[in-house]
Amino acid sequence: MKKLLFIVLLGFSGILDAQNYQITYQRSSNGTVIEGQEPIIVETNALLTKVYNKTKDVTVSSYPQEFTIIDRASTSFQQFAILSMDRAIYMKDSTTLAKQSFEYLPETKKILGYTCKKAKTIVNSNTIEFWYTDALKIKGAPTILGQNLGLVLEMVRNGNFVISAVTIDKIKTIRSNGLKTQKVDALTYKDLLWKSRFNTIPIFKDQVINFSNESKSNDSILRFANGTIAVRKVKFPEIKIGSQIFADVTEQSNGDAYDRTGSFFMIPTDKALSFLDGLKNGAKTLPIYTNGNGKEYQGVVATEHYNPVVELMRFFTPFGVKQYNYLELKDKTWAENVLYRQDISDLLPLLSGKEVWIGINIGNYDKGGHKVSANITIHSEGESKAQPTRIVPLFCTNNIMEMAGQEYGTMFNNEKGLEVSFTLDQPMKNIKLRYITTGHGGWENGDEFVPKKNTIYLNGKETFGFTPWRQDCGSYRLSNPASGNFGNGLSSSDYSRSNWCPGTVTNPIFIDLGDLPAGNHTLKVTIPQGLPEGGSFSSWNISGVLIGE
Known part of the structure; x- marks a missing residue:
């Protein structure tokens, strides 16, 4: 040496x-x-x-x-x-x-x-x-x-x-x-000195995520769904087991004033069909999931020949940070941007030593849209508690291709909800379901603002149930200059929501599923989704992968 x-x-x-x-x-x-x-x-x-x-x-x-x-x-x-x-x-x-x-x-x-x-x-x-x-x-x-x-x-x-x-x-x-x-x-x-202690993989730099027919791809970054999705291929080094991996996204408004769903995700390409094929050829080319409610949901569950996207991070933009900072309020100094940072060490096997497609999406209909930067950092010193050896993607109802016609996650309006069958070619031990869930839609009676229980079934047996809910949204008021103010003294960004707040990350929860033998299995998620009200409807963005030995 x-x-x-x-x-x-x-x-x-x-x-x-x-x-x-x-x-x-x-x-x-x-x-x-x-x-x-x-x-x-x-x-x-x-x-x-x-x-x-x-x-x-x-x-x-x-x-x-x-x-x-x-x-x-x-x-x-x-x-x-x-x-x-x-x-x-x-x-x-x-x-x-x-x-x-x-x-x-x-x-x-x-x-x-x-x-x-x-x-x-x-x-x-x-x-x-x-x-x-x-x-x-x-x-x-x-x-x-x-x-x-x-x-x-x-x-x-x-x-x-x-x-x-x-x-x-x-x-x-x-x-x-x-x-x-x-x-x-x-x-x-x-x-x-600080930056020399870890490896930074730059993904996006000042990337505009907007809605415009003028949005174009270039040699390194592909743009889809009228510019609301950006995707690029990234080569990762071999990552030592026990390393910690972090994803960070920095966002500011470039014109859009509203809180929007964002996703920083990876596209598995290990099967015959991938989400990338849907981006290139249209959502209708992806496998269709139906649950008997008359709608077709494109690319949301794993099949024999297809794996859905794996969300590295689910985040939510605030109301107009930076672009609308001129909307002054006494004793309020608005943030210049929002930083979302999350430990994704549990997903190490999907990245280590591989060349993968990484994407970012913010659903919006604004020509200015949002400006984002994103990195993944690898920290070799220190021990991560998550050391999986195998990951199995199962589902993602977050309609990342919303602006290209992908159906909303409204499949929870009947008892079947979302159900996915999967086959293990060998046994898995100490399995956890990495589960992200957020409720959306409606006004005061929509699922965004009404607590709803999520129930997980494995092979027909109820395994876990909880009610996802965030009550800390008022903590992020200084990132929300364009948030509407109401007669009761609250701002829109103050209101509690179904597991998200404007300007925050929604953390995954890890549900213990125990050991599973090789063979066929079924996992189902049910949520008592609210009924439509006029032109408003409720939906749920959920995603899940199995992590185990």
């Missing part, structure tokens, strides 16, 4: 003539040493101090790496970050060290044979205590905090997290680091 080539030397003047020490620190929590940690190393003398983590192996996988150089003469420090094999950045701070203040306390104790004094400070409501010695005539600490006290041998945060020195050794010199570095400001440093 190639090591990072250090090119430009940092000038450590006078290092060879000074008495140099290396102090090694370890971390502990609640009295127990933290396992698997990288020791903190402080190399210091009267002129400068270097602080870094001792890594076991400097490889590509160990980036980013940080270290700090404190210049004692100028009371300043430089913070360095090695972001990759060929990139390093640094920032300089000349004020922070001088601003630190401490309360000096009378207690003393011995650490590693040295008599230590005590100091204390409070940072962001955290009480931090320092034990430091003047015996060696040098200064240093395992963090930026406390660098000018003396040689800090122990730091205690809130009485339970401790960084303590375990060895103090004399060394010949403080090792210099040759770095080809780029100087940046402090905010840019933090931003670049």
Whole structure:
């Protein structure tokens, strides 16, 4: 493995003539040493101090790496970050060290044979205590905090997290680091360091989702349903089991003033027919589901030769954020956009190492529509609780192709509701149904505003039932400048709804289904859908996939 080539030397003047020490620190929590940690190393003398983590192996996988150089003469420090094999950045701070203040306390104790004094400070409501010695005539600490006290041998945060020195050794010199570095400001440093800790897969950037005959596809992004759907092919790297995956979408109005259903989704293409075929050739070319109510529902359930879309995230636009921020109200400062961010680690097998079609849709009839950006980020460090080995798409009644004639999810007006049959070629264990549900339609008597129970049946037996309902919609008022205000003092965006609010994500729920043997199975969803009122009708957007071992 190639090591990072250090090119430009940092000038450590006078290092060879000074008495140099290396102090090694370890971390502990609640009295127990933290396992698997990288020791903190402080190399210091009267002129400068270097602080870094001792890594076991400097490889590509160990980036980013940080270290700090404190210049004692100028009371300043430089913070360095090695972001990759060929990139390093640094920032300089000349004020922070001088601003630190401490309360000096009378207690003393011995650490590693040295008599230590005590100091204390409070940072962001955290009480931090320092034990430091003047015996060696040098200064240093395992963090930026406390660098000018003396040689800090122990730091205690809130009485339970401790960084303590375990060895103090004399060394010949403080090792210099040759770095080809780029100087940046402090905010840019933090931003670049943060972004280097995970892999960002850009999906859409400032993509307009609108309704217009002028909406056209290009070489990388396909547009469908008069511009209300954008789709592109994305290549994902191999993703380590246990990684966390997040989807994020940023939205703002580009003309449309209303709250709309949005979907960030993946199109399975592992069977003979896919939703992409329906986008290209029309909704009527997709498999038809009927339940006896006289309507035909296109592409909503899995069949032997077809898998429906898998929703990565269901989101709802607010009333006109950004475009209508000129509608002023006293003591209200409107948001500039809405960020939707959701953990989708449970869907890892659908993405890892694959080239897949990813799409985004916002149902609207406005020529300006909405502007969106979307990314998927992969975080390899840390453990995800969701580690499935198999995913089976079952249904999605969210009519993503609404503006191209796909029928609304009104199949819940009879006892059959939505029913899907599926075949497992091998047994599945610890199965969960990843279920997203939102109710829509009507005015005050429609299912959008009336709680309705969702009931799940597996192989004819009722397995789970609950009433999806959101009562926190008023929390998002500042994202809804164009929301209508009523005589009772409420705004439209305040009202509770069937599992959604204008400007929010609707989280999936995970329904335990146990183990299933190989063979044929049936899953059914029933909802007591409300009756039409004049030109208004109720519908339900539900989607579900099986996740199991």
